[in-house]
Amino acid sequence: MKRIEVGLRRNIDDSYQVYIGEGILERVGMVLGADGSADRHVIITDSNVEELHKKRVQEAFEKTGLRTDCITIAPGENAKEISTVVDLAEKLLSLGADRKTMVIALGGGVVGDLTGFTASIYMRGIPFVIMPTTLLAAVDSSIGGKTGVDAASGKNMLGTFYQPKKVFIDLDFLETLPDAVFRSGLAEAIKYGAIESPEMLDRIKKAAEKGALRKIGFLKRLVAESCMIKKRIVELDEHDYGLRRILNFGHTTGHAIEAASGYLLSHGESIAIGMAIAARLSEKLHGLPATSRKMITETINAVGLSDVIPPTVGAEDIIARLSMDKKKEGGKTNFVMLRRLGEAFVNGGIQEEILRETLEESRT
Amino acid sequence: MKRIEVGLRRNIDDSYQVYIGEGILERVGMVLGADGSADRHVIITDSNVEELHKKRVQEAFEKTGLRTDCITIAPGENAKEISTVVDLAEKLLSLGADRKTMVIALGGGVVGDLTGFTASIYMRGIPFVIMPTTLLAAVDSSIGGKTGVDAASGKNMLGTFYQPKKVFIDLDFLETLPDAVFRSGLAEAIKYGAIESPEMLDRIKKAAEKGALRKIGFLKRLVAESCMIKKRIVELDEHDYGLRRILNFGHTTGHAIEAASGYLLSHGESIAIGMAIAARLSEKLHGLPATSRKMITETINAVGLSDVIPPTVGAEDIIARLSMDKKKEGGKTNFVMLRRLGEAFVNGGIQEEILRETLEESRT
Numbered sequence: 001m002k003r004i005e006v007g008l009r010r011n012i013d014d015s016y017q018v019y020i021g022e023g024i025l026e027r028v029g030m031v032l033g034a035d036g037s038a039d040r041h042v043i044i045t046d047s048n049v050e051e052l053h054k055k056r057v058q059e060a061f062e063k064t065g066l067r068t069d070c071i072t073i074a075p076g077e078n079a080k081e082i083s084t085v086v087d088l089a090e091k092l093l094s095l096g097a098d099r100k101t102m103v104i105a106l107g108g109g110v111v112g113d114l115t116g117f118t119a120s121i122y123m124r125g126i127p128f129v130i131m132p133t134t135l136l137a138a139v140d141s142s143i144g145g146k147t148g149v150d151a152a153s154g155k156n157m158l159g160t161f162y163q164p165k166k167v168f169i170d171l172d173f174l175e176t177l178p179d180a181v182f183r184s185g186l187a188e189a190i191k192y193g194a195i196e197s198p199e200m201l202d203r204i205k206k207a208a209e210k211g212a213l214r215k216i217g218f219l220k221r222l223v224a225e226s227c228m229i230k231k232r233i234v235e236l237d238e239h240d241y242g243l244r245r246i247l248n249f250g251h252t253t254g255h256a257i258e259a260a261s262g263y264l265l266s267h268g269e270s271i272a273i274g275m276a277i278a279a280r281l282s283e284k285l286h287g288l289p290a291t292s293r294k295m296i297t298e299t300i301n302a303v304g305l306s307d308v309i310p311p312t313v314g315a316e317d318i319i320a321r322l323s324m325d326k327k328k329e330g331g332k333t334n335f336v337m338l339r340r341l342g343e344a345f346v347n348g349g350i351q352e353e354i355l356r357e358t359l360e361e362s363r364t
Numbered sequence: 365m366k367r368i369e370v371g372l373r374r375n376i377d378d379s380y381q382v383y384i385g386e387g388i389l390e391r392v393g394m395v396l397g398a399d400g401s402a403d404r405h406v407i408i409t410d411s412n413v414e415e416l417h418k419k420r421v422q423e424a425f426e427k428t429g430l431r432t433d434c435i436t437i438a439p440g441e442n443a444k445e446i447s448t449v450v451d452l453a454e455k456l457l458s459l460g461a462d463r464k465t466m467v468i469a470l471g472g473g474v475v476g477d478l479t480g481f482t483a484s485i486y487m488r489g490i491p492f493v494i495m496p497t498t499l500l501a502a503v504d505s506s507i508g509g510k511t512g513v514d515a516a517s518g519k520n521m522l523g524t525f526y527q528p529k530k531v532f533i534d535l536d537f538l539e540t541l542p543d544a545v546f547r548s549g550l551a552e553a554i555k556y557g558a559i560e561s562p563e564m565l566d567r568i569k570k571a572a573e574k575g576a577l578r579k580i581g582f583l584k585r586l587v588a589e590s591c592m593i594k595k596r597i598v599e600l601d602e603h604d605y606g607l608r609r610i611l612n613f614g615h616t617t618g619h620a621i622e623a624a625s626g627y628l629l630s631h632g633e634s635i636a637i638g639m640a641i642a643a644r645l646s647e648k649l650h651g652l653p654a655t656s657r658k659m660i661t662e663t664i665n666a667v668g669l670s671d672v673i674p675p676t677v678g679a680e681d682i683i684a685r686l687s688m689d690k691k692k693e694g695g696k697t698n699f700v701m702l703r704r705l706g707e708a709f710v711n712g713g714i715q716e717e718i719l720r721e722t723l724e725e726s727r728t
Contacts, residue, residue, distance in 0.1 A: 006382060008377070017368070085522075157457060235370065
């Protein structure tokens with residue numbers, strides 16, 4: 001038997017800058033214009049964001065000499081499927097986009113996931129940048145390079161790890177967010193506080209109590225600190241082999257609750273409840289102090305989110321969905337637990353009785 | 365404006381072994397069983413290959429303790445589309461495949477491209493290996509990590525660079541190939557000879573004249589040398605920024621002829637004609653000696669392929685398709701030319717009159 005080695009060892013630098021500021025659109029245009037990796041730029045956005053921001057963004061870019069085309073998709077989670085990717089690719093092709101074309105995701109998490117995935121597979125990969133317009137995308141999905149689309153049988157069933165070339169977080173976009181959407185982002189920020197930074201948790205609670213959650217100074221710090229926490233975790237575990245899983249604090253039961261509610265509960269509302277449940281389990285099983293659990297639920301309540309499972313969502317339905325996930329994950333449910341605030345770890349096996357009991361306790 | 369760097373510098377080793385031999389199935393099972401990167405294995409094949417080889421392959425694997433599941437797709441180029449990828453992913457999910465599952469592409473180029481693409485995006489990437497069953501896949505598509513599917517508007521419009529973990533070329537598979545399919549692979553081998561190895565070209569011609577093309581000794585050397593040539597080019601230009609384009613010798617007009625024939629001409633038949641045209645252009649424009657051009661066309665004819673455009677395929681149709689490609693490639697048609705045998709380079713601009721004249725000369 002003959003053997004030939006195809007030798008593909010190399011140093012890779014996929015590092016990128018996350019820019020955070022107010023009214024930074026013109027500077028974004030300049031930074032992109034000065035970047036030589038692309039000779040043209042196409043914005044991908046959804047029709048909601050298009051109406052709110054597209055004109056202003058394109059005009060600010062043009063002032064710096066950056067001309068952009070724009071492709072608009074339908075808003076909402078339903079667009080996050082492979083047919084939208086094919087559609088985006090066809091539209092890119094008809095615009096004449098080639099491997100020197102950069103796409104710009106302008107929108108929330110769905111636009112980012114779709115644009116990133118399309119960029120990663122269009123002509124075997126073209127560069128992309130993200131301009132998040134929601135707090136959720138700013139603090140969470142824009143950093144880390146996870147892209148993907150859902151399928152009937154699973155969320156993010158098809159996707160890639162594909163890092164953006166840059167992320168530009170213009171805080172001005174967050175002003176137009178409806179409160180409910182804004183709170184979804186806060187839920188993820190509370191997550192970072194719980195798993196990594198008790199100080200941040202405290203700051204969110206105090207800002208909520210003072211009615212200062214939407215003040216720009218608070219937001220700038222919140223976004224920057226969230227990005228710092230996420231980036232440190234992603235740097236250590238880009239491809240999600242272990243540590244990165246602590247970012248799923250509150251998400252295991254949160255996702256099950258979201259689905260069991262028929263998606264009447266938003267992602268943020270669901271993971272808020274999921275975090276309260278995870279905190280309860282952590283207290284029971286891993287000695288999380290009661291005061292710490294209280295701190296988490298009080299912060300959740302302070303920002304206007306509920307920490308209890310609504311009566312319409314049945315415990316058995318949640319458990320059934322958790323065991324479906326378990327099957328998909330190779331027989332393990334990865335619950336993220338806290339030993340104390342800021343100290344998270346993955347616990348692969350929680351007994352069903354304890355889970356059932358805790359779900360019942362989480363109703364009031 | 366605040367800046368945070370996400371630091372993702374790392375050393376990557378995507379190197380892999382290509383194993384070439386006769387009757388190596390049991391050894392394949394052992395090599396895969398000993399590789400700790402996966403805890404289960406799923407074969408992806410098409411219904412033609414399934415009928416010919418699946419039972420033998422699975423039995424040989426089982427002798428070494430390697431149990432495999434198998435997913436079968438429809439044969440032929442038409443399967444190379446995104447709906448097949450979604451279908452494969454759904455089937456993998458229903459088998460419970462997770463990130464520790466390895467997929468094995470058992471088949472020709474289409475099976476390899478589809479399996480590689482699916483592996484690259486299923487759960488953001490799972491390992492895959494290739495077992496080519498055609499000469500074309502053995503000498504060409506199995507090495508280099510190009511994966512993809514076609515769309516209405518373009519070949520390989522969606523795809524990735526995603527390297528297999530291993531390639532196992534069992535020469536026994538080549539015995540069952542129909543002559544026409546076998547010749548398609550020979551056309552690619554002739555290409556390697558023309559662009560990199562005049563000795564190999566000579567050897568193919570002599571083997572053809574002796575009727576020894578399908579002798580195992582000849583094939584083993586042909587496959588190994590082709591793999592060596594391709595791997596050296598891929599090692600230098602994995603992501604197709606320049607050098608790798610010389611692998612398209614004969615392919616620019618070849619693809620146009622293939623499409624213009626309504627796909628009545630096979631890929632191999634088409635690129636054989638494309639190579640003859642490229643040799644003619646090289647003689648005219650870049651001083652390729654007439655004897656070298658003759659050597660290429662004689663080798664093409666010796667293996668039973670034609671070097672002339674059939675009367676049913678119109679020159680204007682070919683030219684129209686070339687300018688469509690040109691638009692897609694950002695205004696350039698990348699013709700690969702020869703200065704002499706074994707010395708290829710990319711010429712971005714050939715005048716339409718010269719092309720038209722050469723196409724007319726290539727009819728007889």
